[in-house]
Amino acid sequence: MTVVTNSYFVFRDERVLARKERAALLPFSGRQWSFLKPLAESILPIGKVPGGQGFAVEMANGFEIGDEFEWLSLRGLVGMLDDEMFNIWGRAAQLLHWQKNHRFCGRCGEMTQLHEREQARKCPACSSAYYPRISPCIIVLVTRGEELLLARSPRFPEGMYSTLAGFVEVGEPLERTVQREIAEEVSIQVRNIRYFASQPWPFPDQLMLGFFAEYDAGEIQIDGEEISDADWYHHRSLPIIPSEGTIAGRMIRRYIEQLKVCRS
Ligand SMILES: [Zn+2]
Known part of the structure; x- marks a missing residue:
């Protein structure tokens, strides 16, 4: 039993x-x-x-x-x-x-209640329903052969470099988000965008969608706000990278494993 x-x-x-x-x-x-x-x-x-x-x-x-x-x-x-x-x-x-x-209805201001059947809150006055918010974000590892593009945000711990990331905008396909975020943050173009995996990231409500992309054209120029430093790193001389518990850490390790498999 x-x-x-x-x-x-x-x-x-x-x-x-x-x-x-x-x-x-x-x-x-x-x-x-x-x-x-x-x-x-x-x-x-x-x-x-x-x-x-x-x-x-x-x-x-x-x-x-x-x-x-x-x-x-x-x-x-x-x-x-x-x-x-x-x-x-x-x-x-x-x-x-x-x-x-979401304690109050955004439409009429009444206090909302838990929905009886769904994971939602509903308004008893105007029947509007409010579902939990999930904010999709792309996270992308840009590569150029044996080199990885890694960047720092001013919010990162000292010495830590990671992949690029950004929120999906309304009406935007994910592939476009990948291209736009890379262009905005480091001014380069990429090709061959491939989906890797996803990770819920509850800080407070993101869903991280991981992609690989290959370098196509342009020179790195950082935006200076979201990104304070970015560069190409050879896979044998990487800076401090995120742990394997994060999708960024997994993508970096996966790419390096694949490089080693291809060379052996
Ligand atoms: Zn209402």
């Missing part, structure tokens, strides 16, 4: 509640959840999770944690959890963020 358990993913101000003694980050259930429940400000169903139903929980402001708990930043968990678990924590965080920001 399968035991079905409700799992509670507990947050406050976008930080995750964890038990100090557990090596792995787990949602709350059973007796530990009954202890937390009276102090929850809101409980939002997030659908099926391994073992049963999942709920995202925002704790009330005055909630004091005991010595056995700690608050962790979700961003710090990138690469620390397996993809499936990270995406569930991310889904919980993203849905809480969306709920906080």
Whole structure:
């Protein structure tokens, strides 16, 4: 017989509640959840999770944690959890963020309510429905043979270089976004754009869509705002790159593996 358990993913101000003694980050259930429940400000169903139903929980402001708990930043968990678990924590965080920001109807100003059947909020006065927002972003690794185009944003940690990225604009096909972002950020043209994979990125609601592109023409000229430095790096002398927990880190490693396969 399968035991079905409700799992509670507990947050406050976008930080995750964890038990100090557990090596792995787990949602709350059973007796530990009954202890937390009276102090929850809101409980939002997030659908099926391994073992049963999942709920995202925002704790009330005055909630004091005991010595056995700690608050962790979700961003710090990138690469620390397996993809499936990270995406569930991310889904919980993203849905809480969306709920906080869609409490009122944008059309008539009435307070919205949870939809009975769908993952949505609806307005009881004018029946408008509001679905969770997902913001698509492209992330692109531009290559020129054995060289990779890597760039720095002023927001990156010291010494870190990564792929280019940008938000998809309204009415824009993804291939066009790839070309436009590259042209805006480093002024070059690319060809042979190929899709790689995607990664939900709940900070707060992006969906990263990864592409490879080959250099075609132009000289690197950085925009100086979104990008503070960019250059071609040989795959054997790379700067600090993002971890494998990120799609950018995976694309860089995948490209280098393919180069090695082709040469051997
Ligand atoms: Zn309304």
